Ligand code: AMP
């Protein structure tokens with residue numbers, strides 16, 4: 001029934017199982033306190049937070065959707081593909097995610113080597129000290145650089161060292177777009193392009209991406225990602241219509257210290273959108 005459309009959805013968030021700051025249970029509690037009614041936990045390349053979050057969501061009467069955010073290499077671009085409402089036990093998906101986590105280990109060593117050459121010693125152990133789950137991410141390196149006074153803000157860690165093309169950036173060959181879509185869909189879920197405006201792709205490239213993604217069986221795109229300009233929302237609404245992709249909405253919340261994204265504060269999807277959740281509710 002249409003009334004579901006107006007529930008408060010947040011289909012993109014992180015816990016300490018990847019690079020978030022709250023435990024899965026804390027995250028669910030916080031989402032609930034912010035008025036979120038349907039939540040997906042979408043940790044990077046891992047679903048380890050699922051069980052704990054699901055138990056807490058059940059206690060609080062919050063609807064909980066399985067999620068993950070998969071690292072993808074598309075041409076020379078790093079993309080994030082969110083998977084929603086899949087079977088977390090699916091063996092092929094879990095094997096794929098395990099491979100991605102393995103790749104993170106080598107990348108982290110290389111990042112630490114580069115930082116050492118720049119005079120910053122102990123970055124690997126330093127970053128690892130902030131890890132609570134099975135993945136080591138650039139966010140953990142950023143925290144190490146920030147807490148040890150190498151940069152004044154977490155953002156500066158990306159701007160100076162860790163961002164694409166910066167001094168300690170290590171390009172990695174993640175999985176392909178087609179493979180990520182296949183893992184998600186064969187696990188019974190729906191693939192969504194996360195924060196499509198954040199890749200700084202030209203309009204031509206973005207159209208190519210939507211076109212390829214749709215042909216591969218991709219289901220949707222994040223029409224609303226966190227706090228974003230209304231112009232971006234309009235633009236993404238138009239793309240979703242044109243490419244017959246469903247619309248998703250997610251805060252990309254990582255925790256209290258990342259003030260650029262909070263929970264429960266996004267506007268609803270524009271009326272012109274076909275919400276992604278229609279695919280598992282219809
Ligand atoms: P990784 O998956 O290890 O490459 O790390 C990517 C994560 O770093 C993203 O999911 C964000 O949480 C964070 N991140 C990436 N770029 C920035 C940035 N410019 N400022 C702050 N955080 C960032």
Ligand code: MN
Nearest residue numbers: 014019044139
């Ligand atoms: Mn992240």
Ligand code: MN
Nearest residue numbers: 069080194195
């Ligand atoms: Mn992302």
Ligand code: MN
Nearest residue numbers: 012014069252
């Ligand atoms: Mn994210």
